[in-house]
Amino acid sequence: MKAEYNTRQRAIILDFLKENSAHVSARDIVAHLKEQGVCVGTATVYRTLDRLCEQGVVRKFIIDERSGACYQYAEGAECNEHFHLKCVSCGALIHVDCGFVAEMEKHFLCDHGFTVSSGRTVIYGVCSSCSKIDAPSGTNHHCCKGHEH
Amino acid sequence: MKAEYNTRQRAIILDFLKENSAHVSARDIVAHLKEQGVCVGTATVYRTLDRLCEQGVVRKFIIDERSGACYQYAEGAECNEHFHLKCVSCGALIHVDCGFVAEMEKHFLCDHGFTVSSGRTVIYGVCSSCSKIDAPSGTNHHCCKGHEH
DNA sequence: TTGCGTGCAAAGGTTTTGCATGGCA
DNA sequence: TGCCATGCAAAACCTTTGCACGCAA
Numbered sequence: 218m219k220a221e222y223n224t225r226q227r228a229i230i231l232d233f234l235k236e237n238s239a240h241v242s243a244r245d246i247v248a249h250l251k252e253q254g255v256c257v258g259t260a261t262v263y264r265t266l267d268r269l270c271e272q273g274v275v276r277k278f279i280i281d282e283r284s285g286a287c288y289q290y291a292e293g294a295e296c297n298e299h300f301h302l303k304c305v306s307c308g309a310l311i312h313v314d315c316g317f318v319a320e321m322e323k324h325f326l327c328d329h330g331f332t333v334s335s336g337r338t339v340i341y342g343v344c345s346s347c348s349k350i351d352a353p354s355g356t357n358h359h360c361c362k363g364h365e366h
Numbered sequence: 367m368k369a370e371y372n373t374r375q376r377a378i379i380l381d382f383l384k385e386n387s388a389h390v391s392a393r394d395i396v397a398h399l400k401e402q403g404v405c406v407g408t409a410t411v412y413r414t415l416d417r418l419c420e421q422g423v424v425r426k427f428i429i430d431e432r433s434g435a436c437y438q439y440a441e442g443a444e445c446n447e448h449f450h451l452k453c454v455s456c457g458a459l460i461h462v463d464c465g466f467v468a469e470m471e472k473h474f475l476c477d478h479g480f481t482v483s484s485g486r487t488v489i490y491g492v493c494s495s496c497s498k499i500d501a502p503s504g505t506n507h508h509c510c511k512g513h514e515h
Numbered sequence: 516t517t518g519c520g521t522g523c524a525a526a527g528g529t530t531t532t533g534c535a536t537g538g539c540a
Numbered sequence: 541t542g543c544c545a546t547g548c549a550a551a552a553c554c555t556t557t558g559c560a561c562g563c564a565a
Contacts, residue, residue: 222519222564243554258522263555265520279428283530285554302480311480317473324466330494331451331460337490345479371539371544392529407547412530414545432555434529520563527556537546 226257230265234275240287280339301339306347375406379414388457389436427488429454449484453493
């Protein structure tokens with residue numbers, strides 16, 4: 218068994234995750250720390266996140282391999298029932314936390330013997346805002362909210 | 367509208383994808399080409415795969431951000447009405463064609479205003495065979511049917 | 516004091532990009 | 541011939557690792 222130290226860095230990272238109900242990437246955390254003038258190394262962020270993940274304190278998502286992994290504070294067991302909808306038009310990430318998720322998991326398990334990993338799964342499509350705007354132009358303007366290539 | 371050229375490289379990559387019903391990574395393709403003594407640059411592989419993805423000819427999966435993306439030949443347009451279940455353990459891709467898919471699309475559209483793109487969406491989890499085998503050892507043997515690291 | 520956690524820098528990996536060249540139509 | 545696709549190398553990017561030092565318990 219390993220000893221657990223409560224360090225200043227760990228507290229800062231955890232606080233930031235708690236403040237942000239949405240996902241944050243490792244890069245976001247590093248940027249946030251730099252903004253605050255706190256000196257925390259990138260490696261420490263990753264190591265801390267890894268440890269927090271193992272402890273189940275935070276959850277890790279892979280939404281887009283380009284931008285790396287996202288982390289989210291796990292508030293409780295209820296977050297297990299949670300899907301992500303990704304809009305391929307504007308890039309928005311929408312959280313779905315309704316009872317349908319459980320229903321879905323049950324269906325796939327009972328009828329297909331498939332144990333869904335909701336944390337890993339991202340459902341692609343077009344969000345409500347974009348489907349209103351969307352002309353049937355055929356060209357999809359990919360995504361990338363916050364990214365300019 | 368862009369012209370589409372049928373190049374030797376594109377044909378080779380597509381053939382390799384067709385031969386391999388399981389997923390292959392960009393690195394697999396590069397290795398395969400090198401084995402065959404065919405000279406194809408890494409950048410070409412990625413660019414070709416991107417193009418094939420956009421055309422819907424191949425599908426792209428992110429199973430583990432460490433090992434990069436995996437690609438798989440998409441067999442036909444009929445797959446639009448399906449969901450895909452991807453087993454993160456053995457890499458199997460399972461087609462789901464039951465009425466639940468329509469139900470699911472309806473739910474997301476009505477309750478969340480989100481138009482699901484089923485062809486693009488992959489649901490991750492563990493298939494029935496793997497969940498039987500799976501000992502609660504904690505170590506997951508990742509995926510990689512046909513990979514030896 | 517013990518040994519876990521940290522910071523820095525360097526390395527690892529995958530994927531993208533720039534530029535001149537090759538090749539399809 | 542026009543212009544898309546390619547190859548090579550370099551870059552960008554996220555993440556991990558090694559090592560010496562700092563700091564919690």
